[in-house]
Amino acid sequence: MSGPLSGLKVVDVSIMAAGPWIGALLGQLGAEVIKIEPPAGDGTRWVEPKQNGMGTNFICLNLNKKDIILDFKKNEDRDIALKLIAGADIFIQNLRVGVIDRLGLGYEAVNQVNPKIIYCSVSGFGEKGTMAKEACADFIMQAYSGFANTNGHEGESLEAFRFTGFIDLTTSIVAIESILAALIHRQKTALGQKVEVSMLQASLEMQYTQVSNMLNTRSLPRPLGSSSQGLSPDGAFKTLDAEIFVTVFNEEEWSFFCDALEIPELKSDIRFSNNIKRVENRKSLNALVNEIMARRPSVWWLRVLERKGVACAIAQSFEQIKYHSQVQANEMIKEVKTEKWGNVYVGGMPWHFARTPGEITPPPVPGGDTQMVLDQLKLNQYSRDLN
Amino acid sequence: MMNMELLSHLRVIEIAQGVAAPMATCRLADLGAQVIKIEIGDGDWTRQCPPIMAIGGSSTFYALNRGKKGVHFDSSSVSVLADIKQLVQTADVLVTDQSSDKLSLMGLEGVDDDVCLWNDKLVVAQLSDFGKKGPIANRKGSEVIAQAMAGYTRYLGKIGEPSIRLGADVAGCSTAIFTVQAVLAALFERERSHQGQRVDLSLLNSLLSMKTVHLAAQSDPDTFEGPRVGGAFYPPERGWQTKDKPITFAFGGAVGEQGREGWVEFVKEIGLDHLLSDARFDKTGRLTTGLGPLASELKSEYEVAFKKYPSAYIVEKVREHGGFASVYLNHEELMSEQQVSEQNILVDVQTPEFKTQVLDFPAKFSTFKPIIKKTALQQIEKNHSTLKTKGQD
Numbered sequence: 047m048s049g050p051l052s053g054l055k056v057v058d059v060s061i062m063a064a065g066p067w068i069g070a071l072l073g074q075l076g077a078e079v080i081k082i083e084p085p086a087g088d089g090t091r092w093v094e095p096k097q098n099g100m101g102t103n104f105i106c107l108n109l110n111k112k113d114i115i116l117d118f119k120k121n122e123d124r125d126i127a128l129k130l131i132a133g134a135d136i137f138i139q140n141l142r143v144g145v146i147d148r149l150g151l152g153y154e155a156v157n158q159v160n161p162k163i164i165y166c167s168v169s170g171f172g173e174k175g176t177m178a179k180e181a182c183a184d185f186i187m188q189a190y191s192g193f194a195n196t197n198g199h200e201g202e203s204l205e206a207f208r209f210t211g212f213i214d215l216t217t218s219i220v221a222i223e224s225i226l227a228a229l230i231h232r233q234k235t236a237l238g239q240k241v242e243v244s245m246l247q248a249s250l251e252m253q254y255t256q257v258s259n260m261l262n263t264r265s266l267p268r269p270l271g272s273s274s275q276g277l278s279p280d281g282a283f284k285t286l287d288a289e290i291f292v293t294v295f296n297e298e299e300w301s302f303f304c305d306a307l308e309i310p311e312l313k314s315d316i317r318f319s320n321n322i323k324r325v326e327n328r329k330s331l332n333a334l335v336n337e338i339m340a341r342r343p344s345v346w347w348l349r350v351l352e353r354k355g356v357a358c359a360i361a362q363s364f365e366q367i368k369y370h371s372q373v374q375a376n377e378m379i380k381e382v383k384t385e386k387w388g389n390v391y392v393g394g395m396p397w398h399f400a401r402t403p404g405e406i407t408p409p410p411v412p413g414g415d416t417q418m419v420l421d422q423l424k425l426n427q428y429s430r431d432l433n
Numbered sequence: 434m435m436n437m438e439l440l441s442h443l444r445v446i447e448i449a450q451g452v453a454a455p456m457a458t459c460r461l462a463d464l465g466a467q468v469i470k471i472e473i474g475d476g477d478w479t480r481q482c483p484p485i486m487a488i489g490g491s492s493t494f495y496a497l498n499r500g501k502k503g504v505h506f507d508s509s510s511v512s513v514l515a516d517i518k519q520l521v522q523t524a525d526v527l528v529t530d531q532s533s534d535k536l537s538l539m540g541l542e543g544v545d546d547d548v549c550l551w552n553d554k555l556v557v558a559q560l561s562d563f564g565k566k567g568p569i570a571n572r573k574g575s576e577v578i579a580q581a582m583a584g585y586t587r588y589l590g591k592i593g594e595p596s597i598r599l600g601a602d603v604a605g606c607s608t609a610i611f612t613v614q615a616v617l618a619a620l621f622e623r624e625r626s627h628q629g630q631r632v633d634l635s636l637l638n639s640l641l642s643m644k645t646v647h648l649a650a651q652s653d654p655d656t657f658e659g660p661r662v663g664g665a666f667y668p669p670e671r672g673w674q675t676k677d678k679p680i681t682f683a684f685g686g687a688v689g690e691q692g693r694e695g696w697v698e699f700v701k702e703i704g705l706d707h708l709l710s711d712a713r714f715d716k717t718g719r720l721t722t723g724l725g726p727l728a729s730e731l732k733s734e735y736e737v738a739f740k741k742y743p744s745a746y747i748v749e750k751v752r753e754h755g756g757f758a759s760v761y762l763n764h765e766e767l768m769s770e771q772q773v774s775e776q777n778i779l780v781d782v783q784t785p786e787f788k789t790q791v792l793d794f795p796a797k798f799s800t801f802k803p804i805i806k807k808t809a810l811q812q813i814e815k816n817h818s819t820l821k822t823k824g825q826d
Binding site: 049050051063067075089094095096097098099102103105106107153171172174175176177180181182183184185186187188189190191192193194195196197198199203204205206207208209210211212215216219220221222223224226227228229230231233234235237239240241242243244246247248250251252253254255256257258259260261262263265266267268269270271272273274275276277280281282284289291293295296297298320321322325326352355356357358359360361362363364367368371372373374375376378379388389390391392393394395396397398399400401402 | 437439440452456460464475478479481482483484485486487491492493495496497546547548562563564565566567568569570572573574575576577578581582583584585586587588589590595596597598599600601602603605606607609610611613614615617618619620621622624626628630631632633634635637638639641642643644645646647648649650651652653654655656657658659660661662664665667669670671672679680681683685723724726752755756757758759760761762763764765766767771772773775776778779789790791792793794795796797798799800801803
């Protein structure tokens with residue numbers, strides 16, 4: 047099924063996570079993506095866990111691609127890469143700052159063979175500055191950018207997200223947003239360009255509301271357990287059997303919430319008379335709500351809150367969510383049949399285009415498309431020579 | 434490089450509230466689009482969210498809605514519906530978090546068909562909490578609910594203790610970024626096909642897409658090793674303690690099976706030579722540092738030496754030997770980092786009313802620079818003719 051970017055070609059020389067997922071999503075948007083791996087291989091092939099011997103990170107981050115192996119340290123291989131780049135619309139790289147230039151595929155070199163290309167360059171801390179050349183990874187940027195500093199129980203110290211790759215993938219999606227802006231710019235001006243994306247800026251974009259609040263009011267983001275800085279009640283509450291998650295957005299819902307909990311007197315309690323007051327008095331409100339909710343089971347509270355139109359839900363594990371009818375109806379998780387490693391669950395496409403839907407296709411076997419891509423390149427060269 | 438309003442020829446209508454849709458249209462405004470935000474009744478709930486700025490008003494609302502024009506309607510009278518429809522009829526993009534039923538009640542029936550019936554060039558980004566279809570499509574969700582349902586809260590805190598959410602609004606912000614992608618991709622395609630289309634997005638979908646690493650890891654792994662399969666059952670991750678602040682670090686590498694060298698020299702230098710003969714430690718550091726499967730279990734072995742030195746020294750030594758490292762910073766410390774000022778990440782805002790900073794567009798383009806919008810949402814008067822004129826400015 048053709049996506050909105052059908053007809054576009056992408057050359058992806060990135061490795062690990064932040065770079066490769068850019069190509070995978072561009073592929074799901076309909077572009078043709080060729081991943082070029084170094085002879086040693088993308089490190090994700092060996093990252094645990096593996097499924098039938100292949101790192102599952104490699105599998106899920108390289109969907110929708112062809113895969114070839116070239117050694118850029120050899121002139122003939124670099125020339126092949128430049129020929130592929132000459133016919134491409136987008137180039138993606140995320141090697142340590144300076145390395146891609148040494149390999150002869152820096153922006154100047156690529157721009158010479160294809161001035162219309164969108165050259166996406168991903169770094170950890172940005173391409174300039176004292177830390178430009180430092181290596182980065184997801185958990186490093188969680189620590190550096192303050193992302194970890196906002197997680198934890200209230201009054202406790204920071205806590206990193208033990209859910210790996212989130213800042214990597216955040217960088218990928220910021221990169222795609224920017225590549226698309228550059229494609230629209232090219233549509234208007236016929237000019238290609240370099241687009242620089244850093245994990246640092248991407249992480250701050252993912253913390254947009256917290257960082258903005260700090261800049262506007264000098265209030266330092268801090269851990270609040272399951273509560274939030276802006277709404278109350280908003281968080282997890284312990285019922286007789288399990289926690290449920292509840293959010294009240296406005297005064298009408300606050301009134302419904304009080305009715306559902308059978309505490310109508312709270313509506314006129316001046317400590318909770320509006321959201322700002324409820325946030326100010328969050329601790330006492332949460333204690334009150336926890337005490338009431340602990341009297342009845344989760345299913346009771348879910349039903350009465352749902353009837354009143356108050357947002358509520360119960361947390362889900364992987365085994366529960368992958369069979370959830372809502373998730374299946376909207377294809378939020380996709381089971382992919384790989385050529386060599388069995389069936390693998392991956393995240394579904396984040397957008398669903400009504401007229402140009404795009405699709406998820408299985409990951410390649412490393413180097414599995416080398417001959418086919420080289421043959422195609424020769425064929426293209428041959429037909430160009432004939433003309 | 435020139436300052437440029439890339440989308441200056443486009444009009445975007447936002448009928449939405451909260452974080453996801455407003456943040457998306459805020460970034461579209463930064464790219465030059467004219468954005469008109471429509472609020473009905475009590476208005477966007479973020480108006481009531483603390484913290485409050487010194488000049489009054491919600492900081493969150495300002496951050497998510499700067500650079501836009503706004504129209505507020507108290508009710509949905511017939512004339513109001515005509516105004517809304519007229520605005521959407523002349524628009525290029527509609528970003529909304531309203532269901533089909535609610536859009537119909539606003540007089541916009543058919544706007545969320547695959548292609549809008551009465552403006553076939555319109556790109557419609559329709560956001561929801563749980564997706565457009567399915568048994569709970571019309572149920573209300575939220576940031577913390579999306580995090581819980583997508584299983585994110587399982588990777589913070591400790592099993593059996595009260596849940597913890599990510600402090601960042603990751604469902605809202607990721608959906609905002611996906612929405613900008615959806616709009617730009619559909620606009621790119623419209624230029625070729627001359628037709629708009631609807632694109633569906635949801636908070637839950639965004640977080641599950643971003644969960645792909647863990648979904649794949651838990652499919653049918655050969656062994657249950659490492660945080661990608663067992664992270665939900667690990668203790669809270671607070672890094673490696675040094676003499677002053679906690680740090681995080683890793684050796685290994687991004688290419689090949691063995692990765693980079695450096696770990697051996699590092700442990701020698703900081704006085705942990707005995708680890709070289711300890712069978713639990715591989716000699717690359719790949720398994721016992723960073724996200725290695727043994728990192729959590731063997732943390733205290735490193736801390737014996739780390740606690741003798743300040744964090745800055747350990748970070749420096751890791752980097753010297755080719756590894757990755759950082760101190761855990763809070764946002765104040767981050768903003769005083771030299772790297773942050775060298776990156777020009779913040780844009781100064783100085784108006785007659787207030788002074789602040791906003792986050793720059795999160796990418797650097799070599800041929801143009803987005804012009805970050807600074808003005809707080811400007812309300813358009815509700816008078817029908819004024820609306821018609823100003824809406825078309």
